[in-house]
Each structure stands twice: as C-alpha cells, then as structure tokens.
Amino acid sequence: MLFLIGLGLSDEKDITLRGLELASSADLVFLEAYTSKLYKEDLKALEKLIGKKIQRADREFIESSKILLYAHKHNVALLVPGDPMIATTHAELILRAREEKIETKIVHNAGIMNAVLDTGLQFYKFGRTTTISFWEGNYKPTSFYDVIKRNKKMNLHSLCLLDIDIVKNRYMSPNEAIRRLLFIQKQRGDEAVIDEVVVCSRMGSTKQNIIYGKAVELQNLAFGNGLHCLVIPAALHDLEREFLEQFRVKQ
Amino acid sequence: MLFLIGLGLSDEKDITLRGLELASSADLVFLEAYTSKLYKEDLKALEKLIGKKIQRADREFIESSKILLYAHKHNVALLVPGDPMIATTHAELILRAREEKIETKIVHNAGIMNAVLDTGLQFYKFGRTTTISFWEGNYKPTSFYDVIKRNKKMNLHSLCLLDIDIVKNRYMSPNEAIRRLLFIQKQRGDEAVIDEVVVCSRMGSTKQNIIYGKAVELQNLAFGNGLHCLVIPAALHDLEREFLEQFRVKQ
Numbered sequence: 435m436l437f438l439i440g441l442g443l444s445d446e447k448d449i450t451l452r453g454l455e456l457a458s459s460a461d462l463v464f465l466e467a468y469t470s471k472l473y474k475e476d477l478k479a480l481e482k483l484i485g486k487k488i489q490r491a492d493r494e495f496i497e498s499s500k501i502l503l504y505a506h507k508h509n510v511a512l513l514v515p516g517d518p519m520i521a522t523t524h525a526e527l528i529l530r531a532r533e534e535k536i537e538t539k540i541v542h543n544a545g546i547m548n549a550v551l552d553t554g555l556q557f558y559k560f561g562r563t564t565t566i567s568f569w570e571g572n573y574k575p576t577s578f579y580d581v582i583k584r585n586k587k588m589n590l591h592s593l594c595l596l597d598i599d600i601v602k603n604r605y606m607s608p609n610e611a612i613r614r615l616l617f618i619q620k621q622r623g624d625e626a627v628i629d630e631v632v633v634c635s636r637m638g639s640t641k642q643n644i645i646y647g648k649a650v651e652l653q654n655l656a657f658g659n660g661l662h663c664l665v666i667p668a669a670l671h672d673l674e675r676e677f678l679e680q681f682r683v684k685q
Numbered sequence: 686m687l688f689l690i691g692l693g694l695s696d697e698k699d700i701t702l703r704g705l706e707l708a709s710s711a712d713l714v715f716l717e718a719y720t721s722k723l724y725k726e727d728l729k730a731l732e733k734l735i736g737k738k739i740q741r742a743d744r745e746f747i748e749s750s751k752i753l754l755y756a757h758k759h760n761v762a763l764l765v766p767g768d769p770m771i772a773t774t775h776a777e778l779i780l781r782a783r784e785e786k787i788e789t790k791i792v793h794n795a796g797i798m799n800a801v802l803d804t805g806l807q808f809y810k811f812g813r814t815t816t817i818s819f820w821e822g823n824y825k826p827t828s829f830y831d832v833i834k835r836n837k838k839m840n841l842h843s844l845c846l847l848d849i850d851i852v853k854n855r856y857m858s859p860n861e862a863i864r865r866l867l868f869i870q871k872q873r874g875d876e877a878v879i880d881e882v883v884v885c886s887r888m889g890s891t892k893q894n895i896i897y898g899k900a901v902e903l904q905n906l907a908f909g910n911g912l913h914c915l916v917i918p919a920a921l922h923d924l925e926r927e928f929l930e931q932f933r934v935k936q
Binding site for chain 1: 691693694695697698699700701702703705706734768770771773776777779780783791793794795796798799800802803805807808809810811812813814815816835839841889924927928931
C-alpha cells in the first residue's frame with residue numbers, strides 16, 4: 435500500500451491524527467523533500483512522533499516510481515509538506531500505483547491555498563493560481579503575468595507561488611518576484627495590473643507575516659527567510675479591505 | 686484569546702496535533718455547526734479527545750459576535766469543519782476580535798478545495814469557485830452558471846459547492862444541481878458549457894466517492910447522503926484525463 439500524507443506547513447505538529455496513525459502503521463516512511471518544505475523541518479522530532487526512521491525521497495525516487503517497488507511489498511508512507519495533491523507529481527504517483535494495483539490512501543492537510551486565507555481575501559474571489567518562475571538563459575516565461583492580468587480583469591485575486599529550485603537551494607524572494615512583475619508590466623506598456631501586492635511569508639508557521647502595500651513600496655523591503663508567496667488583489671470588498679489594512683506596510 | 690481551529694472533513698481524527706493541543710488548552714470550546722459539517726460528527730468522541738465539554742455555536746452566536754464576550758475573559762476555541770477561513774463569517778469574526786484587542790490564533794486544516802484534488806484535476810487549472818444556490822420564490826440566481834462559463838472559456842475547471850440550508854436541514858443534491866445547470870444552459874441557448882461533470886461525494890471521508898461522466902448521464906444517478914460538490918472540468922491534460930477515467934460512470 436501507498437499512503438500519501440500531508441504534513442501541513444509549519445512543523446511536525448501540523449500532521450493530523452489520521453495522518454499520524456497511518457504513518458505510524460507503515461513499514462517504510464519517506465519524506466518528500468523537493469516540491470515544498472516545512473517551515474521548521476525537524477526530522478528527529480518527526481521520527482520520534484511517528485516512531486519510525488524517515489528516509490528522504492528525492493525527485494528521482496518519486497518520479498521514476500522507484501518508491502512503488504517498495505509499495506508492492508510493504509506499507510509505504512510518503513510524507514509531503516502542505517497538501518500532498520497540489521503537486522502534479524504526486525497525482526501521477528497515485529495513478530501509477532493504482533495501475534499497478536497498489537492500494538492507495540491520501541490524507542490531505544492545509545496547503546498554501548489554505549494559509550493564504552489569513553490575508554482575509556475571500557476564497558471565492560481567487561482566480562487561477564500561478565507560479566512566478568526563475569528566468570534561466572533564454573527561458574524567460576511571462577505567462578504568470580498574463581494569468582494575473584486576466585484574473586484582475588475579471589476582478590479576481592491571484593495567488594502567485596514563487597519558484598523553488600531545491601537542487602540549487604534557490605528560493606525566489608518576494609523582491610525578485612515583484613521586480614519581475616513590474617518589469618513585465620512596463621515592457622507590456624500596462625499600468626494598473628501590478629499595483630497593490632500582498633507578500634505572504636512563512637505562511638502557516640509561528641513566524642508567519644503578511645505585508646500589504648504598493649508594489650513599488652514593497653519591492654525593496656526585507657521579508658526574511660523561509661517560503662513566500664504573493665497575492666495580487668483585485669478590487670476589494672469592504673471586509674477584505676478592512677482585513678488587509680491590518681497588514682499595511684509602515685511608511 | 687480566540688482560537689479558530691479547522692477540523693478537516695471526515696471525523697475527529699482529522700484534527701491536527703496543533704489544533705488538538707490548542708483546543709485542549711482552551712477554557713471554552715464551541716463547535717460551529719452551520720457553514721459546513723463533518724461527515725461523521727461524533728460530539729462525544731470529539732469531547733473525549735479534547736478533554737472538554739463542547740457547546741454548539743449557532744449562526745446568531747457567531748455573527749452577533751456574542752462569542753467575543755467570552756473571548757475577552759477566557760481562552761475560547763471555535764472548532765470549524767474543513768478549513769476555518771473559507772467562510773467569510775469567520776474572517777469577519779477574526780477581524781472583530783482583533784479590533785477588540787482579543788488575541789487570535791488560526792489553525793488551518795484541509796477543506797473541500799484540498800479534497801477535490803483527489804479527482805486528479807490540477808490545482809493550477811481551477812478558476813473561480815462558485816456555489817450553486819437554492820432557488821426560493823423569486824430569488825433565482827444564475828450567476829454560478831456564468832462563473833462556470835467564464836472559467837471554461839479560459840480553459841479552467843470550476844469547483845461548484847452545493848448550497849446548504851442548515852435551518853431547514855436541506856442540502857442540495859448533485860442531481861438538483863446538475864439539472865439546474867442543464868436548465869440554465871438550455872435557457873441561454875448554450876451547448877457545450879455543461880457537458881462533462883465530476884460529482885464528488887463525502888469528500889475527505891472513508892465513504893468518499895467520485896463519479897465522472899456526461900451531465901445527462903449523471904443527472905438521475907443516486908449519490909447517497911452527506912455533502913457533495915461538483916467539478917465542471919475544462920479541457921483536460923493527459924494525466925488529468927487518465928486520472929478521471931478511473932471514476933468514469935458505469936453504463
């Protein structure tokens with residue numbers, strides 16, 4: 435059997451009782467360590483909690499479906515930071531497992547789309563989510579800008595995840611993301627697409643921080659370590675505006 | 686202090702360790718019982734787990750902010766099925782609490798937007814979420830249809846929540862929702878907006894069920910009790926198609 439178990443966003447205490455029970459019942463426990471990460475990953479604490487040795491699973495181990503060789507013979511738990519079904523790679527793993535007649539269980543948990551609701555922006559007013567990717571050599575995608583622009587036109591907020599390159603241990607900073615967006619906006623000759631921005635830092639952790647202001651005001655601020663994401667808000671309801679004002683950047 | 690704690694979707698075992706710890710530390714524990722519900726709500730089991738008496742909080746208790754009278758003097762935990770920040774009413778409660786200088790803590794959990802990823806439909810391909818509302822007298826909204834139509838035009842999936850009327854103990858069935866959508870489509874003279882449908886039943890529970898097929902095929906099927914939602918998929922990626930085929934309705 436294959437258990438895909440979400441860990442939530444902060445540390446080992448974000449696991450659900452169901453997830454913990456299932457992980458503890460597994461013969462082998464792996465921690466997926468490349469699509470996301472816990473804010474405070476303490477492998478020892480997690481091992482103590484589950485009562486099992488935990489091995490780190492890299493991209494190759496998951497994507498080559500090597501993990502399924504184990505799942506044929508054993509109960510294998512794959513622990514995933516956040517919600518385990520956000521990353522396409524895990525949906526694919528579940529599908530391959532079922533094709534190979536391996537029984538699967540999925541235990542969801544809060545992911546970034548949950549934590550970002552702490553901005554007070556309403557779930558029903560979000561449009562499509564996008565990822566602001568690194569530019570590498572000639573690979574200079576701008577499609578994330580188009581997603582934001584289309585969402586905004588329909589008066590929908592945009593959740594923008596920031597690119598992670600685990601191999602190079604690179605995490606895009608909010609600053610780089612905001613500057614990239616302003617750059618593309620200028621290139622396109624647009625004006626009000628990237629106006630106000632909400633920078634969400636270390637969401638779900640005890641060090642969570644939300645800052646709201648004009649993109650030009652925020653682009654040079656220091657947001658600290660950990661994972662970040664942005665929300666580009668569309669027109670705000672009264673409650674949303676009132677909520678966001680709590681996070682207005684200090685001048 | 687006010688603790689807003691998500692319970693997840695199925696039963697008492699979906700609470701996180703962090704949520705459980707916080708609820709156990711509270712002086713007063715309330716269960717919000719009108720925006721959503723656990724698939725298998727067992728108040729006794731939840732009380733035993735938390736080690737506290739749990740009182741049910743109705744709409745008036747939350748929306749009149751009566752709960753804050755308690756939170757001024759005590760540590761009050763409000764347990765909420767699913768993710769606690771999906772419902773606007775909870776965002777408003779948090780805001781009012783902070784205005785009254787009451788310290789707040791939010792513990793997220795998996796909500797329907799997490800569980801629905803078990804369809805294999807990719808998070809990044811969902812557009813705006815909508816709710817298919819009951820029609821009452823002259824109140825016959827069709828705006829949910831427009832949301833689906835716009836999403837589909839942009840090649841985005843639509844998560845459609847189904848209306849709940851706790852007071853009348855009414856839950857919209859997938860059948861009613863599908864027929865309503867087909868009715869509006871006909872009225873508008875549209876054709877391919879409501880074509881295929883994914884019916885998601887009791888998501889997050891051990892009785893979870895997903896059925897995929899043409900709207901006309903599904904409109905008369907029996908989907909059982911509990912909460913349901915629909916997804917109206919847009920064009921599918923190969924992996925999404927392969928994943929959904931697992932759930933194809935048997936002819």
